[in-house]
Structures are given as structure tokens and as C-alpha cells.
Amino acid sequence: MCRMSRFSPIVSCSECPIRHSAVCAECDPDELARLSAIKSYRSFPAGTMLAEAGERLTHFSSILSGCASMSRTLEDGRRQNVGLLLPSDYLGRPGRAESAFDVEAVSDVTVCRFERAAFEALLRDTPHVASRLLTMTLDELDAARDWAVVLGRMTAREKVAAFLVSLVRRQGGVARPGRGSLLHLPLSREAIADHLGLTIETTSRQITALRKDGLIELLSNREIRIADFGALAMEAGDDGDGGPIV
Amino acid sequence: MCRMSRFSPIVSCSECPIRHSAVCAECDPDELARLSAIKSYRSFPAGTMLAEAGERLTHFSSILSGCASMSRTLEDGRRQNVGLLLPSDYLGRPGRAESAFDVEAVSDVTVCRFERAAFEALLRDTPHVASRLLTMTLDELDAARDWAVVLGRMTAREKVAAFLVSLVRRQGGVARPGRGSLLHLPLSREAIADHLGLTIETTSRQITALRKDGLIELLSNREIRIADFGALAMEAGDDGDGGPIV
DNA sequence: CGATCCGTTGAATTACGTCAATAGACGTGG
DNA sequence: CCACGTCTATTGACGTAATTCAACGGATCG
Numbered sequence: 001m002c003r004m005s006r007f008s009p010i011v012s013c014s015e016c017p018i019r020h021s022a023v024c025a026e027c028d029p030d031e032l033a034r035l036s037a038i039k040s041y042r043s044f045p046a047g048t049m050l051a052e053a054g055e056r057l058t059h060f061s062s063i064l065s066g067c068a069s070m071s072r073t074l075e076d077g078r079r080q081n082v083g084l085l086l087p088s089d090y091l092g093r094p095g096r097a098e099s100a101f102d103v104e105a106v107s108d109v110t111v112c113r114f115e116r117a118a119f120e121a122l123l124r125d126t127p128h129v130a131s132r133l134l135t136m137t138l139d140e141l142d143a144a145r146d147w148a149v150v151l152g153r154m155t156a157r158e159k160v161a162a163f164l165v166s167l168v169r170r171q172g173g174v175a176r177p178g179r180g181s182l183l184h185l186p187l188s189r190e191a192i193a194d195h196l197g198l199t200i201e202t203t204s205r206q207i208t209a210l211r212k213d214g215l216i217e218l219l220s221n222r223e224i225r226i227a228d229f230g231a232l233a234m235e236a237g238d239d240g241d242g243g244p245i246v
Numbered sequence: 247m248c249r250m251s252r253f254s255p256i257v258s259c260s261e262c263p264i265r266h267s268a269v270c271a272e273c274d275p276d277e278l279a280r281l282s283a284i285k286s287y288r289s290f291p292a293g294t295m296l297a298e299a300g301e302r303l304t305h306f307s308s309i310l311s312g313c314a315s316m317s318r319t320l321e322d323g324r325r326q327n328v329g330l331l332l333p334s335d336y337l338g339r340p341g342r343a344e345s346a347f348d349v350e351a352v353s354d355v356t357v358c359r360f361e362r363a364a365f366e367a368l369l370r371d372t373p374h375v376a377s378r379l380l381t382m383t384l385d386e387l388d389a390a391r392d393w394a395v396v397l398g399r400m401t402a403r404e405k406v407a408a409f410l411v412s413l414v415r416r417q418g419g420v421a422r423p424g425r426g427s428l429l430h431l432p433l434s435r436e437a438i439a440d441h442l443g444l445t446i447e448t449t450s451r452q453i454t455a456l457r458k459d460g461l462i463e464l465l466s467n468r469e470i471r472i473a474d475f476g477a478l479a480m481e482a483g484d485d486g487d488g489g490p491i492v
Numbered sequence: 493c494g495a496t497c498c499g500t501t502g503a504a505t506t507a508c509g510t511c512a513a514t515a516g517a518c519g520t521g522g
Numbered sequence: 523c524c525a526c527g528t529c530t531a532t533t534g535a536c537g538t539a540a541t542t543c544a545a546c547g548g549a550t551c552g
Binding site: 072074075083095096100101123124130131133137140142144145146147148149151152153239 | 399
Binding site: 401402444445447448451466467 | 507508509510516517
């Protein structure tokens with residue numbers, strides 16, 4: 001996990017961009033000080049493997065910036081992305097040393113991390129870290145189950161629409177009401193396909209189709225303008241009221 | 247959630263079949279007493295809706311016996327099962343009153359349950375309940391992500407094989423080495439199809455194919471003898487070493 | 493300039509879905 | 523006991539959405 005990493009300057013938690021959304025969100029000043037005492041920052045360039053399925057994971061990390069993907073690859077090469085780690089999401093499993101999945105930085109990633117044993121001790125002592133971790137894990141579980149609906153029952157077009165909608169929602173999609181929101185795709189077409197259980201080709205075709213239908217606009221391969229978010233959400237089977245799209 | 251329910255006699259936790267695997271698994275005697283003070287048993291006949299997506303859930307429940315399925319149904323009727331609740335699994339989300347999914351008893355179900363507010367208070371006070379709940383939730387999350395690989399990347403045959411393998415693993419599949427293990431299917435073909443993101447017809451065809459290939463034997467619609475578990479696991483893309491199949 | 497990487501597009505193939513008929517299991521009532 | 527209806531599962535014929543195979547185009551880089 002470490003070879004290409006670089007240290008970043010330690011900053012105060014009070015200025016931390018994920019202070020109120022990460023695993024530390026519920027901490028009182030005292031607890032925060034204890035977390036702070038064992039934290040360290042680290043950065044990894046895009047492409048770095050942050051964890052590998054079955055290998056030991058030495059740290060529990062919170063994503064500060066950038067994006068990482070969790071995936072599993074079958075022996076014959078088929079790959080499925082099972083999650084996207086964005087700022088404030090965590091990586092690592094307390095109570096278990098081995099990672100269940102591959103985790104790869106898909107853009108440059110900076111994390112705030114804790115040595116595993118130290119973090120687990122902290123988990124026992126600082127109730128607000130434990131409760132926040134439980135809440136985040138429950139949220140992740142709901143999201144994973146929501147995504148199962150997409151993988152199991154949606155058409156290619158719906159899958160792509162659902163993916164874009166979920167990205168806008170999670171990235172806070174720079175919503176500029178009326179004019180459509182600007183969306184940066186952190187993933188390549190191949191990675192999107194692996195996320196959706198599709199091939200590169202069908203993914204590309206569906207993106208093209210959404211463009212031709214006027215729902216989105218391609219500024220570049222990685223930059224998309226959502227022309228009609230409401231219509232896109234409808235395509236994703238999200239009628240606005242309840243249907244949570246990850 | 248309640249109309250058709252019946253009470254069951256309260257038994258001591260020390261004789262409880264899920265005492266060492268449910269949310270109470272790590273409790274010391276003192277904590278167990280506190281849990282016991284607010285617990286109650288309840289039974290529901292097969293077919294009962296234990297929760298509905300978007301509706302309030304008044305209790306946190308542990309499955310004592312029987313089987314329930316969690317699912318979401320899209321407006322047009324497409325349905326996806328997102329999880330199977332077996333003994334020791336829990337139902338309900340601390341910190342949130344609304345269920346994210348439909349939960350239906352697929353067989354007669356008995357639960358040990360706690361009123362939500364009381365359970366949440368207990369979660370704050372008894373660290374071993376909180377830590378066990380976190381561990382179980384992390385396990386569920388891994389399982390949900392494993393299942394995403396099945397839904398997104400496996401063929402119909404592999405899906406059916408993976409489902410059977412996972413059932414054997416979770417039900418402790420009455421393994422009779424050499425002679426094959428006996429497996430009771432808690433789900434109808436339709437429910438299996440909804441679990442696998444397939445239609446009833448393809449599910450049925452794949453079961454037939456596995457039978458004709460000598461991997462399984464159909465004693466009745468709901469009773470299967472796994473003739474060659476190793477071969478079945480191979481079909482499920484499980485090479486024995488690491489590949490976790492839910 | 494050629495080489496490589498990534499994405500798009502077209503044509504052919506196929507795995508799975510859809511539609512439809514049939515069969516077995518079970519219960520009810522004459 | 524048999525006739526009948528219902529419910530679930532199986533099987534067949536056919537249609538189609540997505541994959542596969544293949545060619546091509548536009549970046550980026552030595």
C-alpha cells in the first residue's frame with residue numbers, strides 16, 4: 001500500500017474538509033484530540049492499489065480528497081466494481097486485517113489514516129467514533145443493497161442514468177438549477193462498465209444515446225453537463241419521492 | 247407489521263439458539279440481563295410483511311427461526327431481492343425509523359425483538375451490543391458487495407450455483423460428506439429469480455440443467471440434494487481458496 | 493511521425509427474456 | 523372417489539437486449 005505514497009502537511013482537524021462527515025463527525029473536542037494524536041496524512045497518485053483482496057491492510061483510512069474504487073476480479077478476468085470511495089468514505093475494516101476487495105485510487109487520493117490496532121483501541125474507548133462508524137456502515141449497507149437493484153433489474157440505459165444521478169448526488173454535483181449541473185466523471189468508461197455490470201461498448205452506446213436524447217452533454221470524455229436532471233432521474237427509475245439511487 | 251402475529255413463550259437467553267451468533271453474542275451476563283428485560287418474542291406466519299419500504303418500523307428484531315427476504319419493487323413491477331434474513335440476522339435500523347426495503351416472511355418466522363427507542367438507548371450504554379452490531383453490519387456489507395459481483399458479472403448458471411452454494415454455507419447445509427448434503431430451499435422459484443436478477447423461467451432451466459449434469463438432485467420442489475458440492479462451487483466461480491460467495 | 497491509449501461505432505452472435513402451453517401438487521366440493 | 527380450480531414449476535418456440543468481434547478516430551507522447 002505504501003511504495004508510491006507521499007506525506008502531506010498535517011493540518012488541524014478544525015479545518016479539515018471532512019470534519020463533519022467522516023468517521024470523526026460526532027467527536028467532541030476531547031475525542032478529536034485523541035484521534036488527532038494518532039492520525040497521519042498520506043497521498044497516492046492515481047492508479048495506486050490502496051488494498052488488495054486477501055492482503056493485509058495496515059491502516060484504517062478516511063478519504064480526504066480524490067476517488068478510489070473497490071472491486072473484485074474473477075479468475076477469468078471479469079471484474080465488478082462494488083463501491084466508489086469518495087471524500088469522507090472510509091477504507092479498512094476494524095476487527096479484520098485482510099481486505100475483502102481490491103481498492104485502487106482512480107484519481108490522486110489523499111487520506112487521513114490511523115494504524116489499525118490504535119484505531120481499534122480508540123473504537124473501544126471513544127463512543128462517538130464507534131457510533132459514527134456504525135451509522136456510516138449502515139448507510140453503506142443500504143447503498144450496497146440499493147445498488148443490487150440496479151445491477152439485478154435495470155436495463156443498460158437505466159444503469160448508466162442511475163450511475164450519473166448517483167454521482168451528482170454524492171459529489172454535490174455543482175448544481176446550477178435551470179442551467180444543468182456540471183459533472184466530472186472520476187472513472188474511465190471501462191471502470192464505469194465494471195461498476196454497472198456492462199461492457200465498455202454498451203456503456204459507451206448508452207452515454208451516446210443519452211446525449212442524442214438531449215439529457216446530457218459531453219464537454220469532454222470526463223466532463224458531462226447534465227442538461228435535464230429530472231429527466232435523467234426518471235430514466236434511472238427514480239420518480240423523485242422515495243426511490244433512493246445509492 | 248403486527249396483525250397476524252402471535253406471542254411465543256419467553257425463554258431464557260441461555261437456552262436461546264442464537265445466543266452466540268446474534269446481536270447479543272458478545273454480551274456479558276449483566277448486559278444480557280438488560281437486554282432480556284426489554285425483549286419479547288413474536289411469531290409471524292409465512293407471507294407476513296415484516297416491514298415495508300418507507301414505512302415506520304417500531305422494533306429492532308433478531309430472527310430466531312425461519313426465513314425472511316428483503317426486496318425492493320420498482321413501479322413497473324420489477325422486483326429485486328437484496329438479502330435473505332436467516333436465524334441470528336437482524337431486521338431494523340438503529341437511528342432510523344423507516345425501513346429502506348420490504349421485508350417478507352417467506353416461511354413462518356419467530357423473532358426476538360426490542361422496542362426501537364429502548365434498543366437505541368441500550369446501544370449507547372452496553373458497549374458489547376454496539377460492537378457486535380458493528381461487526382454484524384460490516385459482515386453484511388461485505389456479503390452485499392460479494393453479491394454485487396454475482397448480480398453484475400455472473401451467468402445464469404453461475405448465479406444459480408452461487409445461490410445454492412451460499413445457502414448450503416449459511417444453513418450449515420446438513421453436510422454429509424461423500425453422500426452429498428441435503429438442502430431445503432426457503433424460497434419459491436420466483437423468489438429465487440428475484441434474488442438472482444433472473445426470470446422464473448431461466449432459473450428453472452438452470453436448475454434443470456444442473457440436475458441433468460448430475461450436480462444436484464431434486465427430491466421435491468423445495469428439497470435438493472447436492473450431489474457434488476465441489477463441482478457446484480466451481481460452477482459458482484468459487485475455486486475453494488478465497489472467493490467468498492456471500 | 494508512428495505508437496499507444498481510450499472511446500466510439502458497426503455488424504454478427506448469443507444468452508436471456510417473453511409468450512404460451514403443459515404438467516404436477518394440492519385442496520375443495522359434489 | 524373423481525372432477526375441477528388454483529398455484530407453482532417445467533418446457534418449448536421465438537424475440538431482443540446486450541455481448542462479442544472488429545474497425546476506426548482522436549488524443550497524447552516519445
